[in-house]
Amino acid sequence: MTSLPRDPGPKKLGLVIDLDTCVGCHACALSCKEWNAGGVAAPLPDWDPYGAEPDGVWFNRVHAFEAGDGADGRTVHFPRSCLHCDEPACVTVCPTGASYKRQEDGIVLVDEDLCIGCKLCSWACPYGAREYDHDAGVMKKCTLCIDRIYNTNLPEAERVPACVAACPTSARHFGDLGDPESPVARLVAERGGYDLMPEMDYRPVNKYLPPRPKHDHAASGPGSAVSPVTEPEPEGESRFLRWLDATLSR
Amino acid sequence: MHPAYSVIFFTTASGMGYGLLILLGVLAQAEMLPASRLLGLASLGIALSAVTFGLLSSMRHLGRPERVLRAYTQWRSSWLSREGVLATMTYVPAGLFAAGWIGFGDVGGIWRFCGLAAAVLAGCTVYSTGMIYATLRPIHAWCNRWVVPTYLSLALFTGALWLNAILLLFGHATAAAPLVVLLTLLPALYIKWRYWRFIGSTRATSTPETATGLGPIGKVRLLDPPRTQTTYVTREMGYRIARKHAAKLRRYGYVFLFAIPFVLTVAAAGTASWMAAGAAAAAALSGSVGVVVERWLFFAEAKHVVTLYHGAQAA
Ligand code: SF4
Ligand code: SF4
Numbered sequence: 001m002t003s004l005p006r007d008p009g010p011k012k013l014g015l016v017i018d019l020d021t022c023v024g025c026h027a028c029a030l031s032c033k034e035w036n037a038g039g040v041a042a043p044l045p046d047w048d049p050y051g052a053e054p055d056g057v058w059f060n061r062v063h064a065f066e067a068g069d070g071a072d073g074r075t076v077h078f079p080r081s082c083l084h085c086d087e088p089a090c091v092t093v094c095p096t097g098a099s100y101k102r103q104e105d106g107i108v109l110v111d112e113d114l115c116i117g118c119k120l121c122s123w124a125c126p127y128g129a130r131e132y133d134h135d136a137g138v139m140k141k142c143t144l145c146i147d148r149i150y151n152t153n154l155p156e157a158e159r160v161p162a163c164v165a166a167c168p169t170s171a172r173h174f175g176d177l178g179d180p181e182s183p184v185a186r187l188v189a190e191r192g193g194y195d196l197m198p199e200m201d202y203r204p205v206n207k208y209l210p211p212r213p214k215h216d217h218a219a220s221g222p223g224s225a226v227s228p229v230t231e232p233e234p235e236g237e238s239r240f241l242r243w244l245d246a247t248l249s250r
Numbered sequence: 251m252h253p254a255y256s257v258i259f260f261t262t263a264s265g266m267g268y269g270l271l272i273l274l275g276v277l278a279q280a281e282m283l284p285a286s287r288l289l290g291l292a293s294l295g296i297a298l299s300a301v302t303f304g305l306l307s308s309m310r311h312l313g314r315p316e317r318v319l320r321a322y323t324q325w326r327s328s329w330l331s332r333e334g335v336l337a338t339m340t341y342v343p344a345g346l347f348a349a350g351w352i353g354f355g356d357v358g359g360i361w362r363f364c365g366l367a368a369a370v371l372a373g374c375t376v377y378s379t380g381m382i383y384a385t386l387r388p389i390h391a392w393c394n395r396w397v398v399p400t401y402l403s404l405a406l407f408t409g410a411l412w413l414n415a416i417l418l419l420f421g422h423a424t425a426a427a428p429l430v431v432l433l434t435l436l437p438a439l440y441i442k443w444r445y446w447r448f449i450g451s452t453r454a455t456s457t458p459e460t461a462t463g464l465g466p467i468g469k470v471r472l473l474d475p476p477r478t479q480t481t482y483v484t485r486e487m488g489y490r491i492a493r494k495h496a497a498k499l500r501r502y503g504y505v506f507l508f509a510i511p512f513v514l515t516v517a518a519a520g521t522a523s524w525m526a527a528g529a530a531a532a533a534a535l536s537g538s539v540g541v542v543v544e545r546w547l548f549f550a551e552a553k554h555v556v557t558l559y560h561g562a563q564a565a
Contacts, residue, residue, distance in 0.1 A: 002324045002327050002328055003324075003326055003327045029476075053479050053480075054478070054479055055480070055482075061477065061481075062476050063472065063475065063476045063559060064472075064473040064474035065458070065462055065464060065470050065471065065472055065473055066470070066471050066473045067464035067465075067467035067468050067469070068468025068469065072467070072468060073467075073468065074464075074467050075473060076464055076467075078462060080476070089387065092328065093327075093329070093330060093386075094324060094327075094328055095320075095321040095322075095323075095324050095328045095330040095334060096317070096320035096321050096323060097320065097323050097324050098320075114317070114320055115313070115314065115317075116312050116313065116314045116315070116317045116318060116320055116321060117312050117313020118311070118312055118313075118321070118330065119311075119486065120330055120382070122482075122483070122487075123251070123386055123389070123486075123487070123554070124388065125388070125556070126388040126456070126554075126555045126556060127556065127559075128483040128487065128559060128560075130483075131481065131482045131483060132482045132486070136313070137312070137313025137314040138313055138314060139313075195463075196460075196461060196462070196463055197456050197460050197555065199456060199460060200387055200456065201387070208463055210463065210464070211464075211467070
């Protein structure tokens with residue numbers, strides 16, 4: 001049913017992605033690909049994987065952006081996947097009922113047995129979260145690892161999306177964003193988590209946490225953890241004293 | 251947006267077919283339609299084959315065409331589904347209209363109302379096609395008030411060109427048909443001109459800053475794309491056409507779609523010679539070429555906001 005659930009439940013499962021701690025290692029994207037190549041949306045095809053023009057379906061992709069200029073500039077690693085929007089036009093445009101939003105937890109899914117591969121949903125998504133599988137002739141997208149988070153065959157600690165489990169810096173958090181008391185909702189409130197392209201009015205469930213403000217090293221004066229590389233090379237005694245100082249203060 | 255030929259052919263051919271069907275229905279209602287069975291065969295034949303080939307071509311765009319019947323189910327929420335339902339419903343009165351006209355040589359009485367019903371449903375179908383595009387918020391060049399009028403006015407205008415040509419070819423010269431051409435040309439030209447002015451002077455509100463939320467830090471630019479080659483999303487949504495090519499194609503669009511048909515229609519008006527029929531047919535062919543150019547640009551010039559994640563600075 002591609003009408004949105006008439007009375008959406010209170011539960012809104014989703015991700016909170018911390019742009020401050022993400023180091024852009026792509027572990028989430030790879031882990032997603034690995035799990036989903038055998039999960040409910042399987043197979044996740046690759047075409048010409050070792051050739052000149054490798055191509056394939058991925059649910060999660062990691063960009064890197066530069067924001068600002070000069071000393072105030074930042075490099076920000078930016079993972080992007082389906083945001084499981086509250087007002088997902090990708091669902092309402094679907095002519096077949098293949099795309100739907102679950103009433104019980106807000107997850108947006110594609111029923112591959114109903115999809116005719118018209119691709120309209122991918123046009124309707126502002127975030128580029130849907131990728132077409134031209135082998136199967138159907139649309140594919142992130143399932144929020146529906147086959148992990150409710151999977152009672154997995155130990156409880158592993159019942160999180162594969163991307164969350166894989167992240168080495170814990171930049172990805174999974175939980176119920178519909179519950180203001182949940183750890184993820186509190187994290188969003190504390191850190192000023194925000195929506196991507198709020199002007200589109202899709203009301204994404206997933207939130208992004210902004211990079212923390214930079215430390216002002218110049219203001220922190222001597223004893224700062226990082227010495228400027230332009231400092232002249234210390235000589236003789238002073239060099240020894242410095243070594244001593246550094247060793248003793250370990 | 252990637253200009254897929256199947257969709258371009260579908261929207262232009264079926265648009266012309268529905269436009270012709272609307273005009274035939276309206277003329278029947280106004281009792282201005284000659285009851286000649288040959289004329290019925292030619293005009294409804296052309297209208298319904300254009301619609302049918304268009305619909306079949308659009309199915310080539312699907313990954314699983316064998317499941318197409320599923321697309322009738324979501325008419326409550328999806329304009330694409332509504333388009334499918336209305337397109338199919340149109341065949342019923344259009345078929346009856348054809349039966350009356352071609353079978354019994356009669357375009358009056360009950361058949362007249364079948365023609366009118368076909369015209370109304372055809373209009374609703376073209377409206378739904380326009381709405382599919384006009385409701386896609388991520389695409390600024392589509393989600394605006396000029397898009398549905400463009401689809402409707404061009405369907406009527408290209409339909410009128412073919413109507414005029416068919417009437418002249420079958421020896422039914424009237425003053426009304428060239429007049430209909432000119433009356434449908436004017437709004438189509440005005441709307442297309444306003445549309446191009448609109449997309450040339452406005453931008454999507456989304457920017458790389460809103461797409462990433464990093465605006466508070468400063469100007470945002472892509473450092474590293476998340477891929478080494480193109481992906482489905484960059485190919486489908488990231489199609490780009492150079493501004494100077496677009497400007498040239500717009501000029502071709504104006505010439506083939508409006509200028510040539512205008513001159514030829516005026517030249518052919520009021521005469522019934524085979525020369526006039528040839529001119530009207532050439533006008534219809536030129537208009538059809540022009541509308542394909544117009545539709546190709548409608549896709550190629552449209553930018554999707556997802557490109558902001560892939561290096562575009564505006565959409
Ligand atoms: S991110 Fe895109 S695919 Fe996911 S729910 Fe939102 S609109 Fe739909
Ligand atoms: S591609 Fe499949 S899921 Fe997407 S709109 Fe078409 S039928 Fe629905």
